[in-house]
Amino acid sequence: MNKDKFQEYEKLYADALLNDSIPFCLKYAPDRACGGYFQCLDFDGSVVSTDKFMWSQNRVVWIFSMLYNNLERRPEWLEMAELGINFLKKYGRDENGDWYFALDRKGRPIVKAYNIFADFFAVMAFAEYARASGDRGCAEIALKTYERIQLRKDNPKGQFNKVIIENRNLKNLSFPMINLNVASIISGINNDTVYDEIITECVKEIMTKFLDEKHRVIRENIAVDDTTMDDIYEGRHVNPGHGIEAMWFVMQAAKQKDDWTTIYKACQAVKWLLEFGWDKEYGGIFYFLDLRGKPHIELCWDMKLEWVHVEALIATLMGFSLTGDPELFEWFEKIHNYTWQHFPDREYGEWYKYLNRRGEVNNRCKSNKWQNFFHLPRALYLISHLCKSLQNKGF
Amino acid sequence: MNKDKFQEYEKLYADALLNDSIPFCLKYAPDRACGGYFQCLDFDGSVVSTDKFMWSQNRVVWIFSMLYNNLERRPEWLEMAELGINFLKKYGRDENGDWYFALDRKGRPIVKAYNIFADFFAVMAFAEYARASGDRGCAEIALKTYERIQLRKDNPKGQFNKVIIENRNLKNLSFPMINLNVASIISGINNDTVYDEIITECVKEIMTKFLDEKHRVIRENIAVDDTTMDDIYEGRHVNPGHGIEAMWFVMQAAKQKDDWTTIYKACQAVKWLLEFGWDKEYGGIFYFLDLRGKPHIELCWDMKLEWVHVEALIATLMGFSLTGDPELFEWFEKIHNYTWQHFPDREYGEWYKYLNRRGEVNNRCKSNKWQNFFHLPRALYLISHLCKSLQNKGF
Numbered sequence: 001m002n003k004d005k006f007q008e009y010e011k012l013y014a015d016a017l018l019n020d021s022i023p024f025c026l027k028y029a030p031d032r033a034c035g036g037y038f039q040c041l042d043f044d045g046s047v048v049s050t051d052k053f054m055w056s057q058n059r060v061v062w063i064f065s066m067l068y069n070n071l072e073r074r075p076e077w078l079e080m081a082e083l084g085i086n087f088l089k090k091y092g093r094d095e096n097g098d099w100y101f102a103l104d105r106k107g108r109p110i111v112k113a114y115n116i117f118a119d120f121f122a123v124m125a126f127a128e129y130a131r132a133s134g135d136r137g138c139a140e141i142a143l144k145t146y147e148r149i150q151l152r153k154d155n156p157k158g159q160f161n162k163v164i165i166e167n168r169n170l171k172n173l174s175f176p177m178i179n180l181n182v183a184s185i186i187s188g189i190n191n192d193t194v195y196d197e198i199i200t201e202c203v204k205e206i207m208t209k210f211l212d213e214k215h216r217v218i219r220e221n222i223a224v225d226d227t228t229m230d231d232i233y234e235g236r237h238v239n240p241g242h243g244i245e246a247m248w249f250v251m252q253a254a255k256q257k258d259d260w261t262t263i264y265k266a267c268q269a270v271k272w273l274l275e276f277g278w279d280k281e282y283g284g285i286f287y288f289l290d291l292r293g294k295p296h297i298e299l300c301w302d303m304k305l306e307w308v309h310v311e312a313l314i315a316t317l318m319g320f321s322l323t324g325d326p327e328l329f330e331w332f333e334k335i336h337n338y339t340w341q342h343f344p345d346r347e348y349g350e351w352y353k354y355l356n357r358r359g360e361v362n363n364r365c366k367s368n369k370w371q372n373f374f375h376l377p378r379a380l381y382l383i384s385h386l387c388k389s390l391q392n393k394g395f
Numbered sequence: 396m397n398k399d400k401f402q403e404y405e406k407l408y409a410d411a412l413l414n415d416s417i418p419f420c421l422k423y424a425p426d427r428a429c430g431g432y433f434q435c436l437d438f439d440g441s442v443v444s445t446d447k448f449m450w451s452q453n454r455v456v457w458i459f460s461m462l463y464n465n466l467e468r469r470p471e472w473l474e475m476a477e478l479g480i481n482f483l484k485k486y487g488r489d490e491n492g493d494w495y496f497a498l499d500r501k502g503r504p505i506v507k508a509y510n511i512f513a514d515f516f517a518v519m520a521f522a523e524y525a526r527a528s529g530d531r532g533c534a535e536i537a538l539k540t541y542e543r544i545q546l547r548k549d550n551p552k553g554q555f556n557k558v559i560i561e562n563r564n565l566k567n568l569s570f571p572m573i574n575l576n577v578a579s580i581i582s583g584i585n586n587d588t589v590y591d592e593i594i595t596e597c598v599k600e601i602m603t604k605f606l607d608e609k610h611r612v613i614r615e616n617i618a619v620d621d622t623t624m625d626d627i628y629e630g631r632h633v634n635p636g637h638g639i640e641a642m643w644f645v646m647q648a649a650k651q652k653d654d655w656t657t658i659y660k661a662c663q664a665v666k667w668l669l670e671f672g673w674d675k676e677y678g679g680i681f682y683f684l685d686l687r688g689k690p691h692i693e694l695c696w697d698m699k700l701e702w703v704h705v706e707a708l709i710a711t712l713m714g715f716s717l718t719g720d721p722e723l724f725e726w727f728e729k730i731h732n733y734t735w736q737h738f739p740d741r742e743y744g745e746w747y748k749y750l751n752r753r754g755e756v757n758n759r760c761k762s763n764k765w766q767n768f769f770h771l772p773r774a775l776y777l778i779s780h781l782c783k784s785l786q787n788k789g790f
Contacts, residue, residue, distance in 0.1 A: 040628075048689045050626045101557065105626070110563035159554050162496065168505035231445045231500070233435075233764070294443045295760035299749055300694040302757060354694055356751065362697060365690035369628070 003391050009336075010387035016344070017380035022067075024350040024366065025373045026080060029060065034105050035087030039372040043364040044348050050105035051369070054092055054118035057084055058099075059374040061125035065132040071381060081129050085138060092122065097148055116156035119149050120178045127189045139189045146186055169224035170234055173210050176202040177246045180253060199253050206246055207265060215291060216272040218243030236291040240277030241308030244270055248315040251322060267319040267328060274312065274331050279304075282358050283338050285312060302357040307371060309339045310379035317386045324395055351376055398786050404731075405782035411739070412775035417462075419745040419761065420768045421475060424455065429500050430482035434767040438759040439743050445500035446764070449487050449513035452479055453494075454769040456520035460527040466776060476524050480533060487517065492543055511551035514544050515573045522584045534584050541581055564619035565629055568605050571597040572641045575648060594648050601641055602660060610686060611667040613638030631686040635672030636703030639665055643710040646717060662714040662723060669707065669726050674699075677753050678733050680707060697752040702766060704734045705774035712781050719790055746771055 028045035029037040039056050040049040064081035068074065091107030092099055098113035099122050113119075123146045130139035155161060156175070163170075180202035187195035209222050220237045221229070229235025247266040254262035277285045284304035290296045316332040319325060342359045343351040345366070353371045354363040367373065423440035424432040434451050435444040459476040463469065486502030487494055493508035494517050508514075518541045525534035550556060551570070558565075575597035582590035604617050615632045616624070624630025642661040649657035672680045679699035685691045711727040714720060737754045738746040740761070748766045749758040762768065 042689060047626075049628050049692075051628075104562060108562040109559050112557045112559060114557045160557055162507045162509045162555055164504050164507060167499060167503040231442075233444050233446075294437060295758045295763070297444075297764055299698060299758060302751075303694060356697075363690045363694060368690070369692055 002395055006387045006390040010384045010391070013380045013384035013387065017377055017384065020344070020349055021351070021373070021377050021380060022077075025060070025377075026076065029367075029373065030080065030083055031105065032083075034107065035090070036084055036103075036107070037372075039367055040369060041365065041367045041372075043345060043352075043366055045366070048365060048368065051110065052087075052103045052105065052107075053369055054088070054099045054101060054103070055115070055121055056367075056370070056372045056374070057088060057092075058118065058121035058125035060084055060372060061088065062121065062128050063373055063377050065125065065128035067377070067381060068132045069128065078132055081125075081132065084125070085129050085135075088122070088125070089138075089141065097144055098152070099145070112160075114157055114160040116149060116152060117174070117178060119145050119152075120182050123149070123182050124185050127186045130189055142186060143190060146182070165224075167225075170221045171209075171224055173206070173218065173220050173239075173242060173246060176205045176210075177242075177249060180206070180249050184253065184256075200257075203250050203253050203262065206250060207262060210243075210246075211265070211269055217276055217291060218246065218269060218273060219291070230292070233290075233297040236294065237296070238273075238276065238289045238291055239287070240273045240285055240289065241287070241305065241311050243273045244308075244315045245311040247273075248311070248318050251315075251318050255322065263319075263322050267323055267325055270312075270315045270319055271327060271331065274316075274335075279357065284342070284355070284357075284359060285309060285335070303362060304342070304355040304357065304359055305371075306339075306343045306351050306353045306355075307375035309335055309343065310375050313339065314379050314382050314386075317383055317390075320395070321386050321390055321393070329395075397790055401782045401785040405779045405786070408775045408779035408782065412772055412779065415739070415744055416746070416768070416772050416775060417472075420455070420772075421471065424762075424768065425475065425478055426482075426500070427478075429502065430485070431479055431498075431502070432767075434762055435764060436760065436762045436767075438740060438747075438761055440761070443760060443763065446505065447482075447498045447500065447502075448764055449483070449494045449496060449498070450510070450516055451762075451765070451767045451769070452483060452487070453513065453516035453520035455479055455767060456483065457516065457523050458768055458772050460520065460523035462772070462776060463527045464523060473527055476520075476527065479520070480524050480530075483517070483520070484533075484536065492539055493547070494540070507555075509552055509555040511544060511547060512569070512573060514540050514547075515577050518544070518577050519580050522581045525584055537581060538585060541577070560619075562620075565616045566604075566619055568601070568613065568615050568634075568637060568641060571600045571605075572637075572644060575601070575644050579648065579651075595652075598645050598648050598657065601645060602657060605638075605641075606660070606664055612671055612686060613641065613664060613668060614686070625687070628685075628692045631689065632691070633668075633671065633684045633686055634682070635668045635680055635684065636682070636700065636706050638668050639703075639710045640706040642668075643706070643713050646710075646713050650717065658714075658717050662718055662720055665707075665710045665714055666722060666726065669711075669730075674752065679737070679750070679752075679754060680704060680730070698757060699737070699750040699752065699754055700766075701734075701738045701746050701748045701750075702770035704730055704738065705770050708734065709774050709777050709781075712778055712785075715790070716781050716785055716788070724790075 028041050031038050036052050036057050037060050038047045042048050061081045061084040064077045068077045091103055094113050099118040100109045100113050101111035101115045104110050123142045126138045126142035180199055183195040183198040210218050212219050217238050220239050221234045223229050247270045250266045251263055279286055285308050287303045287305050288296050288298050288301040312335050316328045320328040345352055350366045352361050356362040423436050426433050431447050431452055432455050433442045437443050456476045456479040459472045463472045486498050489508050494513040495504045495508050496506035496510045499505050518537045521533045521537035575594055578590040578593040605613050607614050612633050615634050616629045618624050642665045645661045646658055674681055680703050682698045682700050683691050683693050683696040707730050711723045715723040740747055745761045747756050751757040
């Protein structure tokens, strides 16, 4: 019976990927006149802003290259990735080789290279595209960008860093999390043991420092100095979706090393975050929470975001597939039901990204400055893939 | 009959100021151990964060000094202002005399001086306190800070400015708006015609550039270069509450010069913004809107904020008191009804600051990093004052 269920799920997620999410992006995102992608799209695919953000442009390249490498060698996917690669190669970097935060439609830089996550996503995009196309120049851009990140990592924001670290030195989960993810992708084009060391170090930092077993959460910020974390907003900030996403990165890395202690710990953390983050009144997972239940500084704290839910689907199903823990599968189905009831737009295609606490569409965009073609297609691909392998596991 | 009505309103607003808002702040905000104020307070007055933001600390000093100067010379108000002044004088500025963005509880700087609005509020605070106390040293700090602002005004963010202005040069309404407000306050301690010129220039810029008569809104951003504003988020961004607040600053300045053309234009703009910004479904004024009705980039766009509503109360009543326009008084009463139904917390005192679109409390804090003791007491004072004068106008 479970085999049938996984078969059904596989079909559902693969269908959403191949017949909904990808076609919407292929239809509305390409900017054939200027290169790159329109990344801020309204419910019907019409363009909301023509600006191009290096974060998200690179994420689109990565998705199409990854699908080409892992799912099917469809020429239109490689061609779509190339549309971004050519634009990014030409306009994306400043004179140091660091990635601008934003360009205008024609590729003129409008926001400087202050955000190192643009560089991380560029490494992912150029490494994955290099594997797909065999373009050695792109592999070199990935490696060069990765080197620059390592040089900048102690002060990623450089001159733009406003924090006086002598008096307030916090570390955010994002850095080890993406470092872990990117190291495992770049190791696919460059066989060097250094990536393995980075992965080990990131997993250790996340699982011993950010994971707070006493309070049963993953913290977004930890103190490098002796700041009292409980008295300030940042110290109590919990982002359940982000922590849950980190946990499946950790599961993947730990699986490579056959480290089952870490896998079980990551599964436990996913359950803790879901227990804490699930909205018992209206369903769905809160965007942000305060560890002590105090008012959060962000007004959108109670919203239900698509990326949060699809990351939780990946983490629960991956955890279940590794450990067979039935509680994780129960969570998967609970989140699955909420997600499919609320996010897909059955009229215009693609999924809504932003719902209010009650699960009503708060912002009808299908993509914007921060969210475009990334979390959803990655999740649809990984979940259909997991469901396929689960059919033969006999759970 | 109207006389009775204005008498009732006067009593209601004065009572909320003197017997609700001020006592809540006096009870929970003073940090007697370290100086300055706890400015992030939960619904019951308990402290949510001990950090101190120069923006808001200075605004509290200004309010208590202003009430002492204009309403009643109560020693506890001056003493409260002094608690902030001493802390700010000692810790608030960096080596250039620019105001830090944030300090920790003990006064150690944690965020550098990147935000010139902290400096503007410091000018207001130190100038108003100097008038209240006769402290010449404070007047000098106000003047010195104002000089630094004029030096920094072409690039207020300095090294922290991430925008490449050769390719994207926008100007925000905030600058001329606060410059106008602060020039009129500082002219109270320094009799110089330069302030009058600044006021004239700011009113002109707001009423000819930011006020878009064709689209019947006040724009938050205008292009200094030839950027196509309609294709980007920032270009279409409308913040009705902010534009409405700017309009009563303009009315005050225009009244000084007996410039009735500008007064009528400002009243018209208030009505346009209310027409555009009023939520026809749930009532209340939206926080942010897109000029073309496209999805806004900020997720909190549909929320109902206390400061927006009290600024709209000031602007409509001030406009009515100047022109007698009955439509403005209708708007005042409509907003009054919404505001008093939704924002006051009749159990714990003070008003909620953040409601969701339906008017339910989304964040139960009474003050935070961005909003504390400023918009509400200023509005309660100004509205009770306007109602007093309206009793003798015979409208």
